[in-house]
Amino acid sequence: MSEIASSAAPSLPAVADKLRFYGLWVLAAIALLLLPRIFTSGGSLTTFSLIGISIIFSLSYNILLGQTGLLSFGHAVYYGLGGFLAIHSINIISADKLPIPLPLVPLIGGLTGLLFAALLGWVSTQRSGTVFAMISLGVGELIASSALILRTFFGGEAGVSANRTKLLKLFGWNFGPQIQIYYLVAAWMLIAVIAMYALTRTPLGRMCNAVRDNPERVQFVGYNPHTVRYLAFCFSGFFAGIAGALAAINFEIANSAYLGAVQSGTVLFATYIGGIGFFIGPIVGAIFVTFLSLGLSDLTPVWQLYFGLIFIAVVLFAPGGITGLFMMHRPLLKAGTLARVLPSYLVALVPTLAMIAGLILSIETIVHYTENPSDDPHIKAFGVGFNAASPHIWALAAILLIGGFLVARKSWTWVGRAWDGAASAAREKGIAA
Amino acid sequence: MLELIVISTLNGILFGMLLFLMASGLTVIFSMLGVLNFAHASFYMLGAFFGFQISRWLGFWPALLIAPLLAGAIGAGVERFGLRPVHKNGHVAELLFTFGLAFVIEEVVQIIWGKSPVDFRVPEQLDFPAFTIFSTNYPAYKMFMLLVSVVIFAGLLIVLKKTRIGLIVQAALTHPHMVGHLGHNVGRIFMLVFGVGTALAAVAGVIAGPALVTQSDMAGLLGPILFVVVVVGGLGSLPGAFIASLLIGLIQTFAVSMNGSLAGAFGPLSPGYASTWLADIWGVTIAQIAPIVPYALLVLVLIFRPMGLLGTRDT
Numbered sequence: 001m002s003e004i005a006s007s008a009a010p011s012l013p014a015v016a017d018k019l020r021f022y023g024l025w026v027l028a029a030i031a032l033l034l035l036p037r038i039f040t041s042g043g044s045l046t047t048f049s050l051i052g053i054s055i056i057f058s059l060s061y062n063i064l065l066g067q068t069g070l071l072s073f074g075h076a077v078y079y080g081l082g083g084f085l086a087i088h089s090i091n092i093i094s095a096d097k098l099p100i101p102l103p104l105v106p107l108i109g110g111l112t113g114l115l116f117a118a119l120l121g122w123v124s125t126q127r128s129g130t131v132f133a134m135i136s137l138g139v140g141e142l143i144a145s146s147a148l149i150l151r152t153f154f155g156g157e158a159g160v161s162a163n164r165t166k167l168l169k170l171f172g173w174n175f176g177p178q179i180q181i182y183y184l185v186a187a188w189m190l191i192a193v194i195a196m197y198a199l200t201r202t203p204l205g206r207m208c209n210a211v212r213d214n215p216e217r218v219q220f221v222g223y224n225p226h227t228v229r230y231l232a233f234c235f236s237g238f239f240a241g242i243a244g245a246l247a248a249i250n251f252e253i254a255n256s257a258y259l260g261a262v263q264s265g266t267v268l269f270a271t272y273i274g275g276i277g278f279f280i281g282p283i284v285g286a287i288f289v290t291f292l293s294l295g296l297s298d299l300t301p302v303w304q305l306y307f308g309l310i311f312i313a314v315v316l317f318a319p320g321g322i323t324g325l326f327m328m329h330r331p332l333l334k335a336g337t338l339a340r341v342l343p344s345y346l347v348a349l350v351p352t353l354a355m356i357a358g359l360i361l362s363i364e365t366i367v368h369y370t371e372n373p374s375d376d377p378h379i380k381a382f383g384v385g386f387n388a389a390s391p392h393i394w395a396l397a398a399i400l401l402i403g404g405f406l407v408a409r410k411s412w413t414w415v416g417r418a419w420d421g422a423a424s425a426a427r428e429k430g431i432a433a
Numbered sequence: 434m435l436e437l438i439v440i441s442t443l444n445g446i447l448f449g450m451l452l453f454l455m456a457s458g459l460t461v462i463f464s465m466l467g468v469l470n471f472a473h474a475s476f477y478m479l480g481a482f483f484g485f486q487i488s489r490w491l492g493f494w495p496a497l498l499i500a501p502l503l504a505g506a507i508g509a510g511v512e513r514f515g516l517r518p519v520h521k522n523g524h525v526a527e528l529l530f531t532f533g534l535a536f537v538i539e540e541v542v543q544i545i546w547g548k549s550p551v552d553f554r555v556p557e558q559l560d561f562p563a564f565t566i567f568s569t570n571y572p573a574y575k576m577f578m579l580l581v582s583v584v585i586f587a588g589l590l591i592v593l594k595k596t597r598i599g600l601i602v603q604a605a606l607t608h609p610h611m612v613g614h615l616g617h618n619v620g621r622i623f624m625l626v627f628g629v630g631t632a633l634a635a636v637a638g639v640i641a642g643p644a645l646v647t648q649s650d651m652a653g654l655l656g657p658i659l660f661v662v663v664v665v666g667g668l669g670s671l672p673g674a675f676i677a678s679l680l681i682g683l684i685q686t687f688a689v690s691m692n693g694s695l696a697g698a699f700g701p702l703s704p705g706y707a708s709t710w711l712a713d714i715w716g717v718t719i720a721q722i723a724p725i726v727p728y729a730l731l732v733l734v735l736i737f738r739p740m741g742l743l744g745t746r747d748t
Binding site for chain 1: 469515518519522524525526528529530532534535536540541544545546547565577653660661663664668674715721722724725728729731732735736739
């Protein structure tokens with residue numbers, strides 16, 4: 001009996017492991033505290049706050065997509081409802097002078113998300129796969145369209161606004177300046193990330209993975225997959241509500257865009273680009289996508305097109321996302337055969353970059369001719385100026401695009417061969433690749 | 434009242450037939466490839482914009498032929514070079530690929546034709562009232578739309594029931610694996626089905642473009658309704674898709690033309706709380722809630738009949 005128990009339960013972690021584990025979180029907390037000292041400008045504080053909100057939202061989405069295998073197209077419903085309830089409760093609290101400080105408001109948003117997830121989830125999680133995706137889409141559209149009908153509550157097109165500074169003061173903070181909002185977001189982010197990480201370690205988290213991989217087997221073990229999916233859905237709604245409330249506090253407004261398809265699509269993009277296979281993936285994705293959407297919109301007017309192309313490229317070539325790409329190399333690193341692959345990467349990178357440059361050049365030239373053909377053809381994209389009217393540029397774009405594509409295709413098969421060699425060498429050393 | 438019923442029924446059937454032109458392709462693609470094509474409505478939009486552009490250069494009638502062929506070719510290309518490589522990563526990756534594709538197509542259309550509606554007009558040969566019913570002129574173009582969709586519906590039925598390829602498609606609707614085992618070139622059939630399905634959506638786009646608004650958000654507006662049709666009818670069931678298309682077409686058309694509200698029906702009973710947050714629910718008219726009716730129907734169907742009206746198999 002004791003033999004079974006000892007083989008079933010993982011052994012207690014060694015002190016060094018524990019230290020490394022807890023040290024990671026402490027380090028994260030210290031980094032969050034120090035970030036505003038290094039980047040002091042108001043713009044970077046806003047960016048950090050947005051990233052923090054996006055991290056909570058993406059991680060909550062990954063409870064569904066990555067851990068339970070539920071592809072949702074309407075996750076913004078819980079985010080948006082959390083945001084709306086947060087705004088309304090700020091208004092009520094400040095009107096009635098209730099003794100509730102602002103840092104507790106995200107909890108209200110979270111509970112709202114939980115409540116609605118509990119209400120809508122039972123029906124939607126009856127089945128997984130495509131049917132779940134369609135139901136989530138339908139429910140998302142239903143709520144988003146209702147938001148424009150129920151004007152008193154959702155404020156119509158303009159939304160509902162609130163003043164976050166009029167609440168009970170805590171330690172003399174009134175949460176007017178962005179730095180205080182940053183710390184509020186950072187604290188909630190750390191709590192939520194730890195809680196969501198802990199959730200993946202619980203028996204429920206493990207059963208979620210089992211439901212994702214083999215629901216039939218889960219039934220044989222004696223669990224109801226529907227219940228497991230429902231619970232995961234509720235947790236996911238809770239954390240999405242927290243993220244929505246923080247966003248509402250950050251902008252001091254909630255409008256119907258919070259609930260809409262664009263918001264649902266963005267979180268899907270962020271999570272998938274980051275990588276759904278690892279806990280850290282959505283964090284990477286949230287940081288990457290937030291920087292991308294803020295940075296690209298300065299560089300080019302058609303940044304959303306690039307955004308979509310990046311997403312398609314990730315789905316086509318790197319289904320594990322950014323994190324998956326890096327994690328692929330771990331066995332090679334362990335076996336010490338990584339050096340065999342790296343040169344081939346460098347070789348493949350040159351034609352690939354050339355192809356991308358050609359693509360960007362063509363897109364920007366076409367955009368110039370379709371959007372404002374009468375303007376000066378000397379346009380600037382990604383900080384590089386060029387003449388969109390010159391045939392030399394067109395020829396260059398075509399050569400880069402087509403030549404780059406042909407050479408890149410050859411070089412990537414070469415990378416594949418180098419990869420196979422390195423991976424089999426790693427396998428011979430007893431490291432699974 | 435009778436006038437309203439007749440006109441709304443005509444419009445509803447018309448809208449339903451247009452929906453079915455798209456839903457038929459979507460259902461067949463789903464049944465055979467197992468992937469719900471998120472970008473299907475985008476091909477409807479591409480059809481409308483191609484139709485607009487070609488009808489400017491060559492006139493409406495060539496556009497009606499060329500635009501669907503063009504969109505169908507793009508669709509077949511998407512299947513061959515986009516979906517097929519993604520297939521090994523599972524259905525979620527395929528669904529996400531079409532999702533990203535829909536996003537990119539909308540952006541490209543915005544870049545080329547702009548965000549505001551384009552001036553896609555009804556061809557002059559059809560710009561006259563077909564008949565007058567209770568003092569309302571019913572435009573001939575709408576009758577033409579109805580005719581085109583009925584002809585295509587009949588053609589589709591004949592192809593499915595009488596030809597060899599139709600037999601294979603029908604077999605693949607119920608037993609997709611068996612068809613592969615029987616030695617048919619499944620890859621080429623998939624490409625063909627995807628191309629034809631997207632071309633049908635594009636036909637709907639070309640004929641709907643002049644009557645409705647041709648704008649870069651038309652795919653985003655219609656796409657979710659299309660999924661409602663397919664899910665309500667039952668995933669993978671063509672007759673189900675037909676019934677659901679007509680049902681949703683009629684429901685939406687009738688809802689838009691009705692003005693009743695709770696306040697109107699139970700006005701004298703007006704409860705005290707009707708002036709608070711519930712005022713919206715109390716005062717909203719049926720016409721105003723028309724956009725959410727399909728989604729409400731979807732949720733109801735999924736609660737009471739999860740496999741859809743005529744669906745037989747689980748996904």
